[in-house]
Amino acid sequence: MIDTIGTDIPEGEERLRLHVEDGIGVLTLCRPRQLNGWSWESTRQLGLMADRIRFDDSIRAVLLRAEGRAFCAGIDVTAPGGAITGRSPAERTRNYYEGIRWVHERFADFATLPQPIVAAVQGYCLGFGFELALMADVRVAADDAVFALPEAQLGVAVDAGGDLRIAREAGAGWAKLLALTGRRIDAATAERLNLVQLSVETGELERTARELAVEIAANAPLAVQGIKRDVDAFADAGLTAALDRTAMSAAVTLTSQDVREGYAAKAARRTPKFDGT
DSSP: OOOSSOOOOOTTOOSEEEEEETTEEEEEEOOGGGTTOBOHHHHHHHHHHHHHHHTOTTOOEEEEEESSSOSBOSBOTTSTTOSOOOSSHHHHHHHHHHHHHHHHHHHHHHHTOSSOEEEEEOSEEETHHHHHHHTSSEEEEETTOEEEOOGGGGTOOOOSSHHHHHHHHHOHHHHHHHHHHOOOEEHHHHHHTTSOSEEEOGGGHHHHHHHHHHHHHTSOHHHHHHHHHHHHHHHHHOHHHHHHHHHHHHHHHHTSHHHHHHHHHHHHTSOOOOOOO
C-alpha cells in the first residue's frame, strides 16, 4: 500500500513540485482542486524532494508554498490506498504503527534539511497541513489563514507530531487546548502564540515569504545551516547537546573561507560573496 522503494513520480501524479531559482528551492503543493489534501503518496514525494534538496549546493533556502486557496486542508480522504489492512486487528495495528513510523522518518528528512525552510501559508492549514507548516523554520501566514489540529474530533490522535511542535513553540497548555478541542485559530492568534512569525495581507504573502527566503539565502551557508542545527538541538534535545553542536558549528565556520570573506567584505563595506567553503 505504501511505496517505500520507488523513486519516480509519474506525470500527472505530482503532489509536490520543486524548482530552483536564485538560490531558493521553491517547493509547491500542487493539487489545488483537492485543497492540497495529504496522502501516503504525498509523504513519499516529500521524502524524495528532501533527498533532492539536501545535497544541492545551489539551494540555500527552501520556500514551502501551495497553489490555490488552501495551504493544505488535511488528509485527502479520496486518495487511493488510504486505509492500511491486516489479517487481524493486531496485525493491522502493527502495520499502522510501522506506516506512521515511516511517515515520521520522511517528515524528519524534510524538517532536518540543512537549508532553512520558510513556509507561506494561506487559507486552510489543517491537520497534516498544520503539522507540515510547523516543520518549517519560519512561517509566514496570510490574513485568511486558518489553523487547526482537528484529529480529536475525528477520533484519532495527532499522529505526525504537530501537537508536540506546538508545545515547543507555544507551550504545553496551548498544545493541549488546540489538540484536545480541534479549535481553529486565525493568523493573528497563531502569530500571538509564536506559531507564525509574520502575518500579512493575502496579496503580500508570496512576496513577503520569498523575500525572507532570499534574505536567508544571501547569508553564509555554513553559518546559516549551523544556526538551524544549533537552535533545533536546543529546542528538541536540551541545552547540553545544543551547546556541543554550537561548539562544532562555531569551529567549522570560524575556520571557513566564508568567515574570511565576511570580515573582508565588512572592512571594505561591500556585499560579501559567500560560496559555502
